[in-house]
Amino acid sequence: MGVLLVAGSVVVGARLLAAADDTVAVWAVRDERGAGTPVRDDDLVVERVRFTDAAAQERYFGADRPVPDDVVLVRAVGAGELLARTAVGPAAATPVLRVPIEVDPHRVPPDVGAGSVVDVWVSEGPGQPAVRPALSAVTVLAAPSYDDTFGVTGARQLVVAVDDDRAAAFERLLGGLQDPVVRVLQRS
Missing domain, CATH: 3.90.1210 (Type Iii Antifreeze Protein Isoform Hplc 12)
Known part of the structure; x- marks a missing residue:
């Protein structure tokens, strides 16, 4: 009886190992x-x-x-x-426009980088409520580090991929605001 159990265990073990190799x-x-x-x-x-x-x-x-x-x-x-x-x-x-966005470094998560998926919200001036998400679920194509862009404006630049229609609507929105404030929210 013990020999049959050992033989059965060997057969079952061999089948499991063979399946693992699939x-x-x-x-x-x-x-x-x-x-x-x-x-x-x-x-x-x-x-x-x-x-x-x-x-x-x-x-x-x-x-x-x-x-x-x-x-x-x-x-x-x-x-x-x-x-x-x-x-x-x-x-x-895959035609997309590379749209640069200038954002205060405190209004973008620090780990946003190339390949991140983000929403871009815009408000009229500091302290004002957000107008709406201006761009939803857009891909960041480039995200130079804050140290690489700080010297020029004190802002961080992101470059996002946007189709023609959404890029035009985004530019119209920004053009209609006196002092637009951009906030970037990262999707996870």
């Missing part, structure tokens, strides 16, 4: 990134995943090859999310 390495995004963000090697980590079939596996980028050069995210992706082929597109096919 995983494949795929690329996942290290940190949250927004639409329009270029996909770079240092933005990615390898995750081991078990897919139920080959068709499901083909929907993601395998880590056995690099992600193609010159691609950007076409939608926001969360930290740790597997990089789906449908989440990227050629950089040239």
